[in-house]
Amino acid sequence: MGNSSSMLTQYDIEEVQQHCNNAFSQQEIVSLYKRFCQLDRNGGGFVSAEEFLSVPEFAVNPLSQRVLRMVDGLNFKEFVAFLSAFGPRATLQQKIEFIFKVYDSDGNGKVTFNDMLDVLHDLTGQFISEKQRKQVLTQVLEEAGYTKESLLVLSDFVKILGSSGLKMEVEVPVD
Numbered sequence: 001m002g003n004s005s006s007m008l009t010q011y012d013i014e015e016v017q018q019h020c021n022n023a024f025s026q027q028e029i030v031s032l033y034k035r036f037c038q039l040d041r042n043g044g045g046f047v048s049a050e051e052f053l054s055v056p057e058f059a060v061n062p063l064s065q066r067v068l069r070m071v072d073g074l075n076f077k078e079f080v081a082f083l084s085a086f087g088p089r090a091t092l093q094q095k096i097e098f099i100f101k102v103y104d105s106d107g108n109g110k111v112t113f114n115d116m117l118d119v120l121h122d123l124t125g126q127f128i129s130e131k132q133r134k135q136v137l138t139q140v141l142e143e144a145g146y147t148k149e150s151l152l153v154l155s156d157f158v159k160i161l162g163s164s165g166l167k168m169e170v171e172v173p174v175d
Helices: 010-019 026-039 064-071 076-084 092-103 113-127 130-143 154-163
Strands: none
Touching: 010 026, 010 076, 026 076, 064 076, 064 092, 064 113, 092 113, 092 154, 113 130
């Protein structure tokens, strides 16, 4: 499975399914493997950040630079696990965990006001002023019972996003 020129065995498929908590069917895993091999241009068994940027939809995403640090150097099992957060069988918890990792740019398990402000800037660009972003973010945090000084951990994200009735549906096309 490490060499992208090899084919997946039934054992490999089942192992990947188990690794991603059955987020994808066996046929979906085979399709994802074909896509992984297309991305892995040098055949090393890993997808680099540069190779990920060859996907046009990814390259134009305003959060692509933040996500690149999460995807650089993924092997196939890690690639499928990464994509499972976008799959139709992903739980709200899995999606929130993914979002948290996007916000937690230094990977310390905590998200600060400035981390959130940076993501908001990435998403809004010059369409909203810095002052407006700070006001909106401060208001959202206060409505959820937090302040600008709060250090949010994953359970805070689960509380904020889960209790808001948020329904996130983003699916990964596998063909």
